[in-house]
Amino acid sequence: MRFFDPHIHMTSRTTDDLEAMARAGVRAIIEPAFWVGQPRTQAGSFVDYFASLVGWERFRAAQFGIAHYCAIGLNSKEANDERLAAEVLEIVPRFAFKEGVVAIGEIGYDEITPAEERAYVRQLELAREHEMVVMVHSPHRDKKRGIRRSIDVAREVGVPMQRLVIDHNNEETVQDVLEAGAWAAFTIYPHTKMGSERMVEIVRRHGPERLIVDSSADWGVSDPLSVPKTAQLMLERGIDPAWVERTTWQNALDAYAQSGQIDVEALTAAPRVDQRALYHDNSVLRGQAPRVDAAVPN
Amino acid sequence: MSAARALLQGLLDARLAARARGWLADAAAEVAGLAPGPAGRFPTLISLASRALPRGPLAPNADERGQAAAVLAGWNPERWSILDAGRAVLVLSRADLASEAGVAALEDCFRHADLGELVSLYRTLCLLPEPQRFAWRAGEGCRSSMRAVYEAAACDSPLPSRAFDDGAWRQLVIKAVFVGAPLWRVHGLDQRLDPELARMALDLVDERRAAGRRVQPELWLALGSHAGERGAAALERELAGDWAPGRAAAALGLARAGRLDPVRAALAREDDPLARAAMESALAGAHDQFSFAPLHGLE
Numbered sequence A: 001m002r003f004f005d006p007h008i009h010m011t012s013r014t015t016d017d018l019e020a021m022a023r024a025g026v027r028a029i030i031e032p033a034f035w036v037g038q039p040r041t042q043a044g045s046f047v048d049y050f051a052s053l054v055g056w057e058r059f060r061a062a063q064f065g066i067a068h069y070c071a072i073g074l075n076s077k078e079a080n081d082e083r084l085a086a087e088v089l090e091i092v093p094r095f096a097f098k099e100g101v102v103a104i105g106e107i108g109y110d111e112i113t114p115a116e117e118r119a120y121v122r123q124l125e126l127a128r129e130h131e132m133v134v135m136v137h138s139p140h141r142d143k144k145r146g147i148r149r150s151i152d153v154a155r156e157v158g159v160p161m162q163r164l165v166i167d168h169n170n171e172e173t174v175q176d177v178l179e180a181g182a183w184a185a186f187t188i189y190p191h192t193k194m195g196s197e198r199m200v201e202i203v204r205r206h207g208p209e210r211l212i213v214d215s216s217a218d219w220g221v222s223d224p225l226s227v228p229k230t231a232q233l234m235l236e237r238g239i240d241p242a243w244v245e246r247t248t249w250q251n252a253l254d255a256y257a258q259s260g261q262i263d264v265e266a267l268t269a270a271p272r273v274d275q276r277a278l279y280h281d282n283s284v285l286r287g288q289a290p291r292v293d294a295a296v297p298n
Numbered sequence B: 001m002s003a004a005r006a007l008l009q010g011l012l013d014a015r016l017a018a019r020a021r022g023w024l025a026d027a028a029a030e031v032a033g034l035a036p037g038p039a040g041r042f043p044t045l046i047s048l049a050s051r052a053l054p055r056g057p058l059a060p061n062a063d064e065r066g067q068a069a070a071v072l073a074g075w076n077p078e079r080w081s082i083l084d085a086g087r088a089v090l091v092l093s094r095a096d097l098a099s100e101a102g103v104a105a106l107e108d109c110f111r112h113a114d115l116g117e118l119v120s121l122y123r124t125l126c127l128l129p130e131p132q133r134f135a136w137r138a139g140e141g142c143r144s145s146m147r148a149v150y151e152a153a154a155c156d157s158p159l160p161s162r163a164f165d166d167g168a169w170r171q172l173v174i175k176a177v178f179v180g181a182p183l184w185r186v187h188g189l190d191q192r193l194d195p196e197l198a199r200m201a202l203d204l205v206d207e208r209r210a211a212g213r214r215v216q217p218e219l220w221l222a223l224g225s226h227a228g229e230r231g232a233a234a235l236e237r238e239l240a241g242d243w244a245p246g247r248a249a250a251a252l253g254l255a256r257a258g259r260l261d262p263v264r265a266a267l268a269r270e271d272d273p274l275a276r277a278a279m280e281s282a283l284a285g286a287h288d289q290f291s292f293a294p295l296h297g298l299e
C-alpha cells in the first residue's frame, strides 16, 4: 500500500527513518513548521529553519523516493514571545508562497493566550488572502475548548472550512470538527494519547469522510511508521480497505492538493527511486550512493 | 537591457503561452521600477514565478546555444528550465545590479531561497555585471551537498574558472566527484589544472582503492598534463583493471598526460566497445574534458 503522512517533522529524524518509511510504503509527507523543542531566540533561526523545510529536507526525502511538502507558519508556543513573534510574522510570507508549500501551519493555540490568538489571526488572514490551506495544531491541555475556538476564529476570519485541517483530534473532539465541515486529523502517538487501536474504533464509528491519520513524529518519543502501522491494524480488524486508503492516503491528498502545489498525477504514478532524478527536468538530485531504478515498495 | 536578458527573453517569448508571457512582462516591469536594495516585492516575484511559469526544460537548440556562447563564452543554458530563464529575466531586470544595493538584494534573496530558487539564482550569477563580485556566493553553491545546487553554481558557467581563487577552485573540482556532478561540464576545467589539484585527485584515488572502491572515471580528468610519475602509475594500473569505464577513463587520462604507448598496447587487447571508443578517441587526440561525457555517472 501507499501512504501519505501529512504531519511529520523530518528535521528531527534520521536517514534510517526515511529508509524505513519508504520501505513501509510512505510515499509523500508534509513537514509543518513547528517549534524545535527548545525556544528560538532570534528571527534568523526561523529563516534558516524555514529555508531547510523548502530546501534541505525536501532534498533529503527525495533521496529515498519520498515526496516532501511543507507548511510554513509561526507555531503557537513561540507566538508567546511577542517581540520575536512580530519579527517571525514578517518572515512567514517570504516562505509561504514557495514551491511545495501546501499550507500555512502548524498554527493555532497552545495555552490559548491573547498573544497566540493574535499570531493565529494574522496567519489565518494571510491564508484567506492567498487561498491557502491551514493546518491547525490543537492544544494538549484544554483541547476541546481550544479546537472549538480555532474553528470559530477561522470561520470569523473567513477561511473556508474545506481548507481547514484540525490536527491532534481524539474521540472527544472529532464530532465538533466534522460538524464544522473541516478535516479532522489524528496523530498516532506510540505510548500515550491516541494509539492505533483507538484510531481503528474512531474510523469504524465515524467512517472515512474527512478523517486523516498522521504520525507527527518529531524529536520526542514518536513513530515515523505510525501511519502504515495504523493502516495495518485497521485491515486486521476488519475495516474496509477502501476506508483505510481514504484515511491514510486519499483524504490527505485531497485536503492539501487544494494548494495546487502537489502534482497529483506524478505522485499517483508508481514511483521509482532514481537518485539521479530530474529536478525541474534539468538538474539532478543525488547522494553519494546513487540507487537507480530501484522499485519503491509502495 | 543586457544581451543575456534579451536573449533569454527571446527564448521565452518563443516558448511561453500568452498568459505566462504577460505575467513575466508585468513582473519584469515591476522589478525594473523597484527601489534599490533588498526585499520589496522582488523575492516574492521570484517565488511566484514557479506558479506562473510552466514546468519543463528550456531546451535551447544548437543555434540558440551558439547565441548564448556568443553573449558570454562558457555560458551554456542547455540544462536550464523555463523557470530558471524566467527568474533570470527578473533578476536581470533590476536597475541596481551594478551597485552594492543590487548585491545586497540578491544576497537577501539567496538567504530566503528554496531549492528551485537556489538553482535559478546560481545559474544567473554569471550573467550579472562584474560577476566576480559574486565569487563568494557562487562558492557557497559549490559547497552545497544538494547536487542540483552544486551543478547550478559549478557547471556550464564561466564564473568559477575565472573568479574563484585556487583553493575554492580545487575544492569545486574534487567536490564534483563527491556529489556525482558532471565534472566535464565545469567550464574552463582543462585550462585550469595544476600539480596541486593532481595531487589532491591522486590522494583521493589512493583513498578509494584502499577502501576497495572504484575510482570515479571523471576523477582522472583532474590530472591533465600534471599526472607526473605517480599519476602515470595510477593510470596504468586503472588501464590494466577489470572495469571497462575505468580503462576508458585511464586511456583518456594517459593521453592527456602525453603517454600514448600504454594506450596503444591496451587497444590491441581491448574488446569492450566503450573502452575501445575511448582509446581510439584518445589516440586521435580527442581527449579534452568533453571526451569524458560518456563516462559520467558510471560507478
Ligand SMILES: [Zn+2]
Binding pocket: A007, A009, A032, A034, A106, A216
Ligand atoms: Zn507537529
